[in-house]
Amino acid sequence: DDAYRGRxxxxxxxxxxxxxxxxxxxxxxxxxxxxxxxxQAKDPDNLFVGAVVQNCFGKVLEDGTIDPSGKPCKTGLxxxxxxxxxxxxxxxxxxxxxxxxxxxxxxxxxxxKYCESGQVRVLYVNASESLGPAMARYxxxxxxxxxxxxxxxxxxxxxxxxxDDKYIQEVKATSNYPKSVLSSYPPGFxxxxxxxxxxxxxxxxxxxxxxxxxxxxxAIVRINTGSGYRGTEPRPTQIPYIAAGFFFARSEFLxxxxxxxxxxxxFMGEEIALSMRAWTRGWNIYAPRKNLIAHQYRPGRMGLxxxxxxxxxxxxxxxxIYRAQAKVLKRIKHMVGYPDxxxxxxxxxxxxxxxxxxxxxxxxxxxxxxxxxxxxxxxIDEANKRVICRINKWCNxxxxx
Numbered sequence: 001d002d003a004y005r006g007r008x009x010x011x012x013x014x015x016x017x018x019x020x021x022x023x024x025x026x027x028x029x030x031x032x033x034x035x036x037x038x039x040q041a042k043d044p045d046n047l048f049v050g051a052v053v054q055n056c057f058g059k060v061l062e063d064g065t066i067d068p069s070g071k072p073c074k075t076g077l078x079x080x081x082x083x084x085x086x087x088x089x090x091x092x093x094x095x096x097x098x099x100x101x102x103x104x105x106x107x108x109x110x111x112x113k114y115c116e117s118g119q120v121r122v123l124y125v126n127a128s129e130s131l132g133p134a135m136a137r138y139x140x141x142x143x144x145x146x147x148x149x150x151x152x153x154x155x156x157x158x159x160x161x162x163x164d165d166k167y168i169q170e171v172k173a174t175s176n177y178p179k180s181v182l183s184s185y186p187p188g189f190x191x192x193x194x195x196x197x198x199x200x201x202x203x204x205x206x207x208x209x210x211x212x213x214x215x216x217x218x219a220i221v222r223i224n225t226g227s228g229y230r231g232t233e234p235r236p237t238q239i240p241y242i243a244a245g246f247f248f249a250r251s252e253f254l255x256x257x258x259x260x261x262x263x264x265x266x267f268m269g270e271e272i273a274l275s276m277r278a279w280t281r282g283w284n285i286y287a288p289r290k291n292l293i294a295h296q297y298r299p300g301r302m303g304l305x306x307x308x309x310x311x312x313x314x315x316x317x318x319x320x321i322y323r324a325q326a327k328v329l330k331r332i333k334h335m336v337g338y339p340d341x342x343x344x345x346x347x348x349x350x351x352x353x354x355x356x357x358x359x360x361x362x363x364x365x366x367x368x369x370x371x372x373x374x375x376x377x378x379x380i381d382e383a384n385k386r387v388i389c390r391i392n393k394w395c396n397x398x399x400x401x
Contacts, residue, residue: 001258005360010146012251015046018164019147019251022051023136024155026127026305029296030101032192033157034120038111040198042162049120050143051155052136054307055098056127068097073127074313078303092309098127101155121145128314130307133244134263134270141259144251151248153293158189160199160292167248167292173235175401176284179256182236183207183247184287185225189294199294203229206287207241208395210272210378212387217322218329220269221336221378221387227396229289236286237398240376241275246293249283256281260361262331262354265311265324269332276335276372281364330354335362337369339385 020037024030030053038044058068071094079088102122106115114120121143130136137152144150149168160166167182174180184204208226212219223241257278263270279285298304308321331354333341346352363369373379377390394400 001261005258006255008146008251008255010144013146013148015148016043016168017046017048017147018149018151018168019144020047020049021137021140021144021150021152022049022155023054023133023140024051024101025054025130025133025136025307026056026098027053027101027155028099028304029156031099031104032101033155034101034105035108035111036157036159036196037163038114040159040161040163042165044114045119047114047119047164048145048147050140051102051120051122052125052140052143053100053102053122054125054127054130054136055100056095056305057124058097060126060128071096073097074305074309075303076305076309093303127305127307127310130310131264132266132307134260134266137244137270138259138261138263141254144254147251149248150251150253152244152246154245154295156296156298157186158196158199158294160201160290161197163199163292166290167288170236170288170290171248171250171286174284174286175235178250178252179283181242181247181249181253181278181283181285182288183239183242183285184291185243186246186293186295187291188297190296199292201290201292203231204288204291205229206237206395206398207239207243207285208392210241210376210387210389212389216268218268218326220329220333221272221389222268223271223275226392227398229287229398231289233289233398235401236289237395238400239285239287239395240279240372240392242271242278242285244271244274245295248288253278253283256283256364258361262356262361263328265308265321265328266332267308267325269329273332273335275376276363276369277361279364279372279375280367280369282366327351328354331358334358336387337373337380338387339380339382 056073058066059072073095075093075095077090081089205225205228209224311321377392379388
């Protein structure tokens with residue numbers, strides 16, 4: 001990162017190409033996601049993918065080789081019923097190695113050419129060595145190769161017809177283009193539709209609100225949706241937040257807001273950090289007027305593996321992920337302005353390492369921290385050491401172009 005700080009590794013091509021960044025953790029829908037992305041694209045020859053595939057490939061032997069036989073992997077915690085107190089009962093089962101979604105996609109005759117031409121780039125990581133989604137997205141960003149646009153999204157998606165061209169036209173319609181980011185929480189889908197013809201386009205929703213769920217381990221402010229578009233708006237309107245599961249921007253974003261390499265094990269927290277960093281570096285954030293993707297939201301009953309489960313399994317210490325997370329989240333809380341995450345407090349705890357290069361990966365200089373809090377209707381409650389999220393009227397009413 002130091003060698004290319006403030007500039008890109010490759011010159012940005014002005015050919016309307018798109019780089020699709022995917023972080024996939026033991027993802028059974030990865031091949032489907034790639035299939036939908038290329039099939040529904042208007043210009044699939046101009047679509048490039050960078051995927052970080054974190055799979056259980058089998059049992060790792062002492063010599064470093066992998067034995068894929070039998071069931072050397074584990075499912076996630078699956079809800080299997082209720083106990084006498086009415087609480088969920090969960091179970092983790094043995095499982096065979098994960099499907100390689102990249103290999104499955106590239107084996108299809110219709111898509112092989114994209115893999116052979118270098119349009120699909122991949123980094124493989126053993127699931128036991130996963131450092132969480134924020135780090136996977138950091139590594140995925142390093143697979144970018146000079147494409148005009150950058151889109152980051154989850155690896156269990158469906159796409160609308162000509163989604164690529166429609167997102168390009170939408171971002172160009174924003175008043176702050178080229179320093180504009182499109183972002184939203186997409187609607188959900190369930191199951192597999194063999195007759196899938198593309199996501200049905202519906203009015204988009206704005207990311208206007210934030211909240212803190214106190215019952216979560218390591219609670220930190222998280223973002224949420226506000227009002228939706230009516231369908232008559234002449235252009236996209238501003239929002240204060242970026243969703244990590246979907247955003248679209250010109251690739252200069254990677255120069256101005258490089259991904260933070262110091263956020264291992266983080267799940268919640270990356271979105272508020274990315275939002276503050278981008279906005280204070282002069283990037284305006286907009287909600288797209290139409291939903292052009294759909295996302296599979298995953299309840300516990302599905303039993304799909306989560307990265308934090310593999311961390312606990314690897315160390316053989318249940319709950320160690322939350323102890324590690326608590327320390328790293330001090331980095332984000334420091335940036336946001338939590339009263340208990342000031343530099344003096346962090347140094348007193350002896351964990352000042354979490355502030356490594358915070359000047360490079362923290363608040364920008366084009367707009368201030370105070371200006372962002374006012375813009376997002378957030379307040380710092382010093383007495384109770386918390387962040388307060390107020391109702392954001394301008395965002396819900398779509399008042400800022």
